[in-house]
Amino acid sequence: MARRSDHSREELRDLILGAAEQLIVDHGLGGLSARAIARRVGYTPGTIYLVFTNLDDVILHVNARTLDRLRVPMAAAVAESGSSAEQLRRVARAYAAFAQAQPNLWRACFEHRLPDTVAGPDYIDTRIAGLVALIMDPLAEATGATGAALDTAAQALWSGVHGICMLTLTGKLHMVGGQAVAHLTDDLVSHYLAGVRAEAAPTGGAA
Amino acid sequence: MARRSDHSREELRDLILGAAEQLIVDHGLGGLSARAIARRVGYTPGTIYLVFTNLDDVILHVNARTLDRLRVPMAAAVAESGSSAEQLRRVARAYAAFAQAQPNLWRACFEHRLPDTVAGPDYIDTRIAGLVALIMDPLAEATGATGAALDTAAQALWSGVHGICMLTLTGKLHMVGGQAVAHLTDDLVSHYLAGVRAEAAPTGGAA
DNA sequence: GGGCGGAAATGAACGCCGTTCAATAGCGCG
DNA sequence: CGCGCTATTGAACGGCGTTCATTTCCGCCC
Structure with a gap:
């Protein structure tokens, strides 16, 4: 040996x-x-x-790879033409499709827990931040939001889509009518965007 | 002995x-x-x-207890007076508050994974379904949705709030401006509801 | 060509884990 | 008082993450 x-x-x-x-x-x-x-x-x-250095280190590097691969279809979804709202729906669908295609890799990214005493490495934070960054431009355009309001919208929408994927994948969304993931993400993105727009152009009337 | x-x-x-x-x-x-x-x-x-029967069995029974305790503030939030939209915002805040107050118990409910070969017990499914059921009435009132559309709204909104709690708690929401959980859930619920309402009463004009 | 220094890889060891089950120890009853 | 029964034990199995003294081999220098 x-x-x-x-x-x-x-x-x-x-x-x-x-x-x-x-x-x-x-x-x-x-x-x-x-x-x-x-x-x-x-x-x-x-x-x-x-x-x-240890098994956590291995897992984190696998996760980094996974996030890199997840980025590809998401970036493509933003690059395609269409309204900003359509782009956002496509990104969400791309995220959900990846989660469904590679459930175990995707879940490893979010279910892996390292000891409370140690912080996650920068190369993971950076990659996730990079994914979130993909939606900022279309989101600004679709909502007209800027600054803190835009941050709020990005976090809320991102988390929402993430939650749909997670609960669907783990079967913890116990409802009579189980909906397809893409249907749920489309619904959430569309209605959330419409809601933000409705607030921007306030009550009732036209214009 | x-x-x-x-x-x-x-x-x-x-x-x-x-x-x-x-x-x-x-x-x-x-x-x-x-x-x-x-x-x-x-x-x-x-x-x-x-x-x-084994450790999983113990964990599942702890989770059942946790879900029972989570139900209390959520039910209280629906019981209080206020518009249906306010009720929904309150339920979401109650859910988020519980997740923040008992992060480890809450996470145990959703991160515990049992072997792929065995299905989760009914007493967990029932309890989660019971929680989701709490929001159906206010949601129907707030959106005017019924049937499959109501199911979709419930699943999307529920998952969305859940995702916000999960990503906030695990620190995997990497953004420049970290928002308070209650702020994010309020934002998501309000705008989603507004979006669904806007669709129901369609384009532009008053009435 | 021969030998040596140093590095790569091993594999045994430690203390943990979930789970099982023959052996045991104490209670209640006759 | 003693017997049977059963609740409880504790040792055992195989697996885990991790460490590190030991071994094995490569490349270099003489």
Whole structure:
């Protein structure tokens, strides 16, 4: 044993992340373990700790990858032509579609909890902030909001769509008529935007 | 050892649930273990399995308790006088306030994942459905929606408020201006309702 | 070519976990 | 008083994250 550079440190890193990702895809976060990763890559558990500081570190890097992949369809949704409201509906649908297509990876991003004593790393914060940033321009255009009002709208709408995905995915939305996710996000985005606009151009009358 | 009926089965059940709840409150779901519960109640781990089928069973019963407690302020919020829109804003605030006051218990209800092969028990589904049912009447009144449209509105709004609570609590809402939870839920509820109403009484003009 | 320094990888170890179950210890009854 | 019954134990199994002394091999220098 003790092969020297069967794989470079970089290769080993990718190997481990790939194995971890596959384990999460197949069995969820709960199916991930250092020993399972090691088995998959043909090393021993100890080796993982030469490349990552601990399992949380591995998970966070898998999550970073996932957020990068999630960004692609979301960015595309904003890039396409259409009214700002349509763009926002499309982004929400893209988010929901990703969550449905890769439920275990998506959930890993939001269900993984690290010890209360340690803060999440910047490279995760940055990526999430980057996703939220995608909707700011269309949202400003669709609502006419600026400053703090725009921040509020972004947070409310983003959280709302996120909540729809989460509750739908985990089956914790117990209702008689279960609605399709895209239908729910469309409904939330459309009506929320209409509501903000209605407030901007206040009571009753035309113009 | 082997004390006979120091506690009745029923007392033991409550003892275990109380200990489990306190452990979750103090350290989150991750701080819960059969051994920790046993230590707290002065029994051995094996005893827990005489009363509950496994740890998941314990957690689910703690969650049922939590949902019962969550129901109280929510029901009070609907009972108070005020417009239906105000009632809905109050329910949302009550939900958010509970989530903030008991973050670990609230999160346990939604982050606990049982093996994919087994379905959640009815007594959880029933309780969640009961909570959602609280908002149906005011929502019907506030929006004028009925049937499937009402279901859609309930699911969208409920999920939205839930998402705000979850992302705020887990600190995964990465934005420059972090808004207070109550502000966000008020904003979402108000604007969503306004949007649905605006659609019902369609374009521009008065009446 | 031979040997050596240093680094890569191992694998055993620690203390935790959920869960099971034969063995035991104490109560209630005859 | 002693027996049977059952509530409870505690040891055991396999798995977990993590650490680190030990081993194994590579590349370099002589």
